[in-house]
Amino acid sequence: MKSIKNILDKITSLSCIVVFIAMVLLVTYQVISRYFFSAPSSVSEALTRYAFVWLIIISATYIFGQREHIYISVLKDKLPAKAKRVVNILIELVTIIFASLVMVYGGFSISNMNMLQIDSILNIPTGVMYSIIPICGVIIIFYSLYNIMLEIKDRKEN
Helix, strand or coil: CHHHHHHHHHHHHHHHHHHHHHHHHHHHHHHHHHHCCCCCCHHHHHHHHHHHHHHHHHHHHHHHHHCCCCCCCHHHHCCCHHHHHHHHHHHHHHHHHHHHHHHHHHHHHHHHHCCCCECCCCCCEHHHHHCHHHHHHHHHHHHHHHHHHHHHHHHHHC
């Protein structure tokens, strides 16, 4: 599982870098075309908007996988080690439920529904743009399962 996690970490971090670079290039092109040629590009504007959403979702997935997300640990820190492990596992289970229902199921449903709707600027189905939601949901579920495995392994070692 560790090797799969490392691969997913590399894919998500590299994806963030690629999407960010694409956004910078698209915005630079948009500025040049608007101010120097007086011909703004609606395609680069639409692509930048979608890329920004993708960047947020992929970055959140990566940060979640690194366990660097913001959380309030005041109550959890006061618990004994065994109770803390149980709370950590419960949190991961709630995360799995959320990612399964909202991101995977809901994201897949909304992507499917929007495959018939064509983006007027890009001429592609808008469902393609929504497809990142269930993909990142599956990755988050994997990260949660991995974190549960670490909690159980830590329990056996202590």
